[in-house]
Amino acid sequence: xxxxxxxxxxxxxxxxxxxxxxxxxxxxxxxxxxxxxxxxxxxxxxxxxxxxxxxxxxxxxxxxxxxxxxxxxxxxxxxxxxxxxxxxxxxxxxxxxxxxxxxxxxxxxxxxxxxxxx
Amino acid sequence: xxxxxxxxxxxxxxxxxxxxxxxxxxxxxxxxxxxxxxxxxxxxxxxxxxxxxxxxxxxxxxxxxxxxxxxxxxxxxxxxxxxxxxxxxxxxxxxxxxxxxxxxxxxxxxxx
Numbered sequence: 001x002x003x004x005x006x007x008x009x010x011x012x013x014x015x016x017x018x019x020x021x022x023x024x025x026x027x028x029x030x031x032x033x034x035x036x037x038x039x040x041x042x043x044x045x046x047x048x049x050x051x052x053x054x055x056x057x058x059x060x061x062x063x064x065x066x067x068x069x070x071x072x073x074x075x076x077x078x079x080x081x082x083x084x085x086x087x088x089x090x091x092x093x094x095x096x097x098x099x100x101x102x103x104x105x106x107x108x109x110x111x112x113x114x115x116x117x118x
Numbered sequence: 119x120x121x122x123x124x125x126x127x128x129x130x131x132x133x134x135x136x137x138x139x140x141x142x143x144x145x146x147x148x149x150x151x152x153x154x155x156x157x158x159x160x161x162x163x164x165x166x167x168x169x170x171x172x173x174x175x176x177x178x179x180x181x182x183x184x185x186x187x188x189x190x191x192x193x194x195x196x197x198x199x200x201x202x203x204x205x206x207x208x209x210x211x212x213x214x215x216x217x218x219x220x221x222x223x224x225x226x227x228x229x230x
Contacts, residue, residue: 006161034217043208043220044162093161095218104150104169105212111161 023094
């Protein structure tokens with residue numbers, strides 16, 4: 001149980017284009033999903049928290065117009081990197097919090113998406 | 119504010135020897151502590167967690183960790199390391215109503 005998927009696992013795009021990454025909770029409902037960014041050999045940095053049916057909360061320094069987050073259902077959140085540039089190249093990881101385990105804040109992590117912007 | 123320290127960037131251990139990856143934390147209230155492992159170009163894999171109860175927590179792949187409240191530590195241990203344990207290990211802390219805070223990670227290399 002508690003499986004989170006991400007699609008695509010790897011994407012290469014040209015500078016200036018937009019890329020959408022999907023995060024799905026496969027066997028549980030997630031009122032809250034999280035998006036992290038990880039640079040090589042570094043820890044995970046929280047970008048934003050998305051709650052189903054409401055606007056995402058972005059961490060300081062994260063451009064909300066560049067990283068659009070939609071959490072339209074209890075099992076799906078999407079991150080769209082708009083007008084991508086090479087400096088947006090990174091490993092993006094989502095996680096989801098199970099409604100029933102919310103008291104312990106436990107998060108279940110997706111396998112990540114490697115974005116490369118040429 | 120919550121914080122996690124993993125004082126060692128790199129831990130090297132010979133195969134078959136015991137391993138320890140250190141983690142200390144700072145949090146207000148009761149901590150919920152987690153260990154994750156990450157292989158190259160992969161997401162985080164859950165190893166174990168401490169929420170409440172017994173201070174010694176047993177997890178996946180033979181790993182265990184001991185919650186020490188007085189030392190605010192949650193070190194990860196394994197009695198006999200395998201080459202396949204070589205990976206990046208993250209400690210994380212949270213508590214009720216708070217986001218996860220991850221440590222900087224420790225790279226474990228198990229030498230054959």
